[in-house]
Amino acid sequence: MTRKGWCPGALRPMPAGDGLLLRVRPHCSRLDPDQGTGLVRISESFGNGQLDLGSRATLQLRGVREGSLPEVHRRLQALDLLDPDPRVEARRNIMTTPFWREGDGTLELVRRLEEALLNAPDLPPKFGFAIDTGECPALQDALADIRIERAGKDLLLRADGMARGERVEPQAAMARILELLNWFASCGQARMAKAVAAGIVPALHADAAPDPQAPLDEILRAAPLLFAPFGAVTSQILAELTGSALRLTPWRAVLPEGHARSELWLTDPSHPLLRVSACIGAPGCASSSVETRALARDLAAIVPEGRHLHVSGCGKGCAHPAPAHVTLTGREGRFDLVLNGPAGGKPALCGLTGIDIPDMMRGHLGS
Ligand code: SF4
Structure with a gap:
């Protein structure tokens, strides 16, 4: 366990x-x-x-x-x-685009990657792959260390943090991925983007850029x-x-994949409740001293479209590791407020209670 x-x-x-x-x-x-x-x-x-x-x-x-x-x-x-x-479970950290089409090779690619990973070295726990070979790129903002994208009839193998990647024929892709994994396992880093930012760069031929991705809100609306x-x-x-x-x-x-619909699910990606993220908080997580989701629901109405509020039970930020416009981080029964940063970021204000927060929020979110 x-x-x-x-x-x-x-x-x-x-x-x-x-x-x-x-x-x-x-x-x-x-x-x-x-x-x-x-x-x-x-x-x-x-x-x-x-x-x-x-x-x-x-x-x-x-x-x-x-x-x-x-x-x-x-x-x-x-x-x-x-x-x-x-x-095997720990290595099989593969996110597949939801926009694959029958016969486009995406499912075969994932199965071949799963097989290849049986022979891969042990990798850091959060190390993962994004298979973004659907009809349009969609996972460029999603967390991943190695990205596999389309390059015409070939594939683009890209290390996270690098703007360009190596064009590979589909049959050669797994061998190159294993070489990349062996290199990464020996470089002593936890995440690919951090390694690249530190100048520890894999020996990929950076000969092509991925197709540009449409803004995510357009993808979600479509x-x-x-x-x-x-x-x-x-x-x-x-x-x-x-x-x-x-x-x-x-x-x-x-x-x-079918026409399943339910009123219990939201269909509008601009719904106010989707402008807020929150981990389970207390009492569901023992690391939290604060309740998170009821507060996030209450505050959603004052978050303007295009803005994002994250309420995190502690500095780990499980629900949204990236920066948000405003992040409220629980600490000792109160909240710290971080602007344009992640849950563990430097707070602009500390020790806020549920009563203080709505007025503070309006000022910082422009609502
Ligand atoms: S962010 Fe902290 S409180 Fe929230 S789920 Fe993760 S560990 Fe628990």
């Missing part, structure tokens, strides 16, 4: 305030209807009925009882949602995505959609 702060998996669950948290990594970031239905049943029978859509296109089961783990693992295995061992505030769903809410296969995304949203 993992300790707090580790990167959890299904085989390495993380203790949280509401029980064990198991992060499930569906192959190709996709749940078929049987898998979706199976996860709903597992959540209801062995968890607390709460699930999270993760920022790496994963799904997390919450509140799982320790004594239920063997049966939960048996069921996940039957659904093809469990890796053979924790080392796709028939269904959003969950805070990425939090109950088993009943997920069950509304399990008649379709679901493509998971890094945007707290799913893309149903």
Whole structure:
């Protein structure tokens, strides 16, 4: 079992305030209807009925009882949602674009990468891949260390933090990725972008730039995505959609392959509740001294369109590791306010209470 702060998996669950948290990594970031239905049943029978859509296109089961783990693992295995061992699970950190099309090679690419990773060196826990080979680039802002994108008929292999990448023929891609992984494993860095920023640059031929990505809000408006505030769903809410296969995304949203719709999901990406992010906070996470999501819901109405408020239970910033326009970080029962920074950033104001915050927020968000 993992300790707090580790990167959890299904085989390495993380203790949280509401029980064990198991992060499930569906192959190709996709749940078929049987898998979706199976996860709903597992959540209801062995968890607390709460699930999270993760920022790496994963799904997390919450509140799982320790004594239920063997049966939960048996069921996940039957659904093809469990890796053979924790080392394989830890390396298989692959986010797949939800915008792949049948026959475009994306699913084959992911399967070949999964096979190649069986022979990869051990990598830092958060090290991951973005397979962005759909009809248009969409994952350029998503967290990943190695990006695989399109370059005409070839692929573009790009290290995070580098503007250009190496053009490779699809058949040669896995060999080059393994070379890159072996190099990274020996360079002593935790994340690729940090290594590149420090001048520790892999020996890739940086001979092509990726296709430019449209602004993310345009991408989200154009796709028939269904959003969950805070990425939090109950088993009943997920069950509304399990008649379709679901493509998971890094945007707290799913893309149903059929025409599944439900009033329990949001369809408008500009909805005020989607301008705020918040981790589970207290009492769901023992690291938090503050309740987060009720405050974020209350404040959502005063967050103008195009602005982002993040309410974090502590400086770790799990729900949104990147900077936000305003971040409220819980500390000793009160909040620090960070401007244009992440949860652990330098606060502009400290010791705020729920009563102080709305007026402060209006000033800083221009609402
Ligand atoms: S950011 Fe939130 S979920 Fe993450 S450790 Fe802190 S309180 Fe817990």
